[in-house]
Amino acid sequence: MSDQIPTQLRPVFFLSNRTAITAETLGQSLLAQFPDTRFTSVTIPFVDSEKKAHQVVEKINTAAARTQLKPIAISTMADQHISQIIGQSEALFLDVFDRFLPNLEQTLHAYSIHESGQSHRISNQSLYESRINAIDFSMIHDDGMTTKRYDQTDIIIVGVSRSGKTPTCLYLALQFGLKAANYPITEEDMDSEQMPASISHYHKRLFGLTSDPARLAHIREERRPNSRYASIEQCRFEVRAAEQMFDQYRIPYINTSLMSIEEIATKIVEVAGLHRISQPMINHLDVP
Amino acid sequence: MSDQIPTQLRPVFFLSNRTAITAETLGQSLLAQFPDTRFTSVTIPFVDSEKKAHQVVEKINTAAARTQLKPIAISTMADQHISQIIGQSEALFLDVFDRFLPNLEQTLHAYSIHESGQSHRISNQSLYESRINAIDFSMIHDDGMTTKRYDQTDIIIVGVSRSGKTPTCLYLALQFGLKAANYPITEEDMDSEQMPASISHYHKRLFGLTSDPARLAHIREERRPNSRYASIEQCRFEVRAAEQMFDQYRIPYINTSLMSIEEIATKIVEVAGLHRISQPMINHLDVP
Structure with a gap:
């Protein structure tokens, strides 16, 4: 056998x-x-x-x-x-x-x-609460819904629609206890070739997500079949414009096409030099 | 030494x-x-x-x-x-x-x-996408914002404000790929002693969260200090009313006071008999 x-x-x-x-x-x-x-x-x-x-x-x-x-x-x-x-x-x-x-x-x-x-038990109440607060924060600051508490954010994820911003932010909050906002780059922003005013003030906290146009078109097609939004031309245009903006303003970015949520989140934490809180049980007092 | x-x-x-x-x-x-x-x-x-x-x-x-x-x-x-x-x-x-x-x-x-x-690499594209879809679903169906796709939900978490509904739903979606909605029980529902009409149709998918009144008051105090909302009397009233509703309608429920998000989510999956998809790499074809 x-x-x-x-x-x-x-x-x-x-x-x-x-x-x-x-x-x-x-x-x-x-x-x-x-x-x-x-x-x-x-x-x-x-x-x-x-x-x-x-x-x-x-x-x-x-x-x-x-x-x-x-x-x-x-x-x-x-x-x-x-x-x-x-x-x-x-x-x-x-x-x-x-x-x-x-x-x-x-x-x-x-x-x-x-x-x-x-x-997975609660042993450090204050760390546990900071994780819950991070989730609340990330929910409120999803998809650019509000920018008013951006001064408290650990990271602001920017990118075109369906590049993985929302799942990444939720994972950063849930797993690592980070206050992660996300902000969509719209066609208007692309046409003006300017960083949106509401995020330009927080330049150093920005992190970009990009994707292969074909992969993006596939994902968008599931959402809105046969739309301009999902067309390969539109995806190509948006990805190119977003990457140009990232380059122009020196915003670090990664291509998420072949990455899982865990990999994207881990990579962002590493590149942006953030501190992952993760599970609320160990004394994360210092880096040895 | x-x-x-x-x-x-x-x-x-x-x-x-x-x-x-x-x-x-x-x-x-x-x-x-x-x-x-x-x-x-x-x-x-x-x-x-x-x-x-x-x-x-x-x-x-x-x-x-x-x-x-x-x-x-x-x-x-x-x-x-x-x-x-x-x-x-x-x-x-x-x-x-x-x-x-x-x-x-x-x-x-x-x-x-x-x-x-x-x-943590993407090895099964369709399972990976179902996890992303679960996250989208749970975001849209947070806090009773909409109930229109409740026919597609795996579980609907009900409970009073700050009992842990939102983090639990996000964890169920992110980690287990489950479409998890949540619905707040309001004072109006409690006064009427009736299950809200919008969820009563999905009776079998409901799962209740409750908490110790003192713990609830502590958490609410952080959010709205010195409010009626955070008072121990109000928390006692709401918890009692919610538990009565769960008992009356035979909705399974757990007390989340000493539980982490991971424990709450795992317990719900077990009690409700759901199938956890988890990471998208193994053939979850059958239960041995």
Whole structure:
């Protein structure tokens, strides 16, 4: 069997006694290393009792019997007793805490508390609130709706329609706690070849997004089929005009065509030299 | 030194040749297991060349010299050559790929491609677009602004002002690709003791958020100090009325007071039996 391409999808379980977000994120990074293997994954959060652990084992073993493939279980299961129960299933069991905590305990000269999912609990109230405030801010300052609190913004994303401004701003706020506004560059701005007056005052906080005209046309076509807005000529014109404006005013910019929201947001933080707050649990007091 | 509480913060580095989101998420889960140790972390994404790797080593070693503490480096560095360079630093080097790929290769009878950060690249265009569409949908359907496309919604979050509806919806859209609307319960609705007509038709998609009155009052106080809106009496009244409505109409609900956005969103997906799409790279074809 091992030499054939299996017709069955390999079953994968992302498990945790809390949200399973860490297990899922990590697991996806690992599985992406095997592009020729086809997986089917299920995420099971809140596996926080013996009873639930036994149910998971049953699910794993049923999947193994059905597919005739050894399932993979990737977990953040800090409770060692529950971890041991899952470990008795037929899956290849890869637990983050099992693998990394012993080394950390040794280096830190401290025992771990063996409680999973602390990282997605609220442990620092003021940092948590600053993240919520960033989301509020980004919602209010979407699509140039208002510019009145631009003095408080960490970054102002500029670009043509459908270049990815809104998702990027929301991600910057949600994940990194940054106050991110966004401002659309309109045809009027392009014709005048001037930066809009409302943002020119905040020149140093501007960051541009651009896109390949063909990709932009494809995305716009979904939104308004057969429109001038979605035509390749219009997209070419707008992209060229926007990039000229970015160059003219020395606004840093990136082409988002082949980038995910995570990549765009991470790149902006890096290029603009911003400080990512991210999860509200670690002392982000200083850069070592 | 090992028996004393160090006065220095332990330096931690989250490293990757891509976004470092996985390294950061995982690292925070691990460090949260040591609540008595104080850390200071820095995230360095895009470590994708020998030159950058050597710069990272220098930063690590400088931090070690300054603090007299062994730094911790948590990484997703699929390029083995770069990984080896970082491994020569003075840090405890914990790399995800190092630890997990050998077992996976054995079980899958396949070699990994050793390319990091695949999981945050766009590999499935249509799934990626459905995530962007979910964000658009959730933005348009925030705060009851419109109800016209409620027939397409995956979930409608209801609750009083500042119970966490907006961040939860955005997270559901961004992270899980779900079309999440939210609708505020107003005093008028509470007085009439009736579910608002515009949402009663979508009864089965409703999910309620509630909060402890004291916590709610604290959050509202930040927004409108000394207002009736932020008074404990008003918060008590609204929470009680909202919970009564949830009970009366059998709308599932959770108290969000001590929960992070991640926990609220994960819990809703679980209780409402929704399917989390999450990152657009794995075949989510079926539940094993």
